[in-house]
Amino acid sequence: SxxxxxxxxxxxxxxxxxxxxxxxxxSQVTMMFWYRQQPGQSLTLIATANQGSEATYESGFVIDKFxxxxxxxxxxxxxxxxxxxxxxxxxxxxxxxxxxxxxxxxGPGTRLTVL
Amino acid sequence: DAKTTQPTSMDCAEGRAAxxxxxxxxxxxxxxxxxxxxxxxxxxxYIIHGLKNNETNEMASLxxxxxxxxxxxxxxxxxxxxxxxxxxxxxxxxxGNKLVFGAGTIxxxxx
Numbered sequence: 001s002x003x004x005x006x007x008x009x010x011x012x013x014x015x016x017x018x019x020x021x022x023x024x025x026x027s028q029v030t031m032m033f034w035y036r037q038q039p040g041q042s043l044t045l046i047a048t049a050n051q052g053s054e055a056t057y058e059s060g061f062v063i064d065k066f067x068x069x070x071x072x073x074x075x076x077x078x079x080x081x082x083x084x085x086x087x088x089x090x091x092x093x094x095x096x097x098x099x100x101x102x103x104x105x106x107g108p109g110t111r112l113t114v115l
Numbered sequence: 116d117a118k119t120t121q122p123t124s125m126d127c128a129e130g131r132a133a134x135x136x137x138x139x140x141x142x143x144x145x146x147x148x149x150x151x152x153x154x155x156x157x158x159x160x161y162i163i164h165g166l167k168n169n170e171t172n173e174m175a176s177l178x179x180x181x182x183x184x185x186x187x188x189x190x191x192x193x194x195x196x197x198x199x200x201x202x203x204x205x206x207x208x209x210x211g212n213k214l215v216f217g218a219g220t221i222x223x224x225x226x
Binding site for chain 1: 153156157158159160161164200202213214215216217218219
């Protein structure tokens with residue numbers, strides 16, 4: 001399975017501030033995704049992180065609020081900007097390996113609490 | 116992608132088979148059925164996927180009806196560690212297309 005690490009694993013932030021979450025994969029992957037899981041809810045796809053171009057956002061998510069970087073094939077960041085308590089969620093990075101079984105792997109998640 | 120319907124929760128006795136149903140009546144011919152599970156506080160874990168044939172791996176079996184409108188995930192000998200939320204997802208193609216998660220089924224395995 002792909003080894004995915006996320007930093008930080010958890011954080012508590014004040015409203016109005018921003019937090020950048022890092023996702024590192026142990027091998028090059030073409031497809032990377034960012035998901036949000038609000039308390040007690042299922043996962044919601046935020047965007048597809050594209051290497052060398054702007055991320056592709058799902059309906060309801062915008063670049064100004066969730067800017068994403070993808071500088072290479074093993075790394076991506078998601079920033080949660082101008083945070084409010086409603087942004088308190090687990091944020092998960094997910095990837096497809098370019099070779100091997102056709103399954104999507106998920107990172108351990110970043111648990112964010114906004115006060 | 117087609118919508119799926121799953122029961123909100125199920126209980127299963129430890130050591131018994133857990134049978135988790137999923138309805139996907141609007142599934143298209145090129146859509147696969149995927150199953151993932153999420154154990155508390157962890158990222159989702161892939162279990163199995165299939166197109167129209169039944170599939171089996173070391174974790175589970177997937178039974179897809181002939182009309183493909185429903186499927187059942189079978190955990191043959193459930194253990195306490197199988198307590199998790201199980202997601203049934205249908206998606207076009209295999210590689211690279213995004214997964215869209217529904218509400219899932221909370222499976223509680225009890226001793």
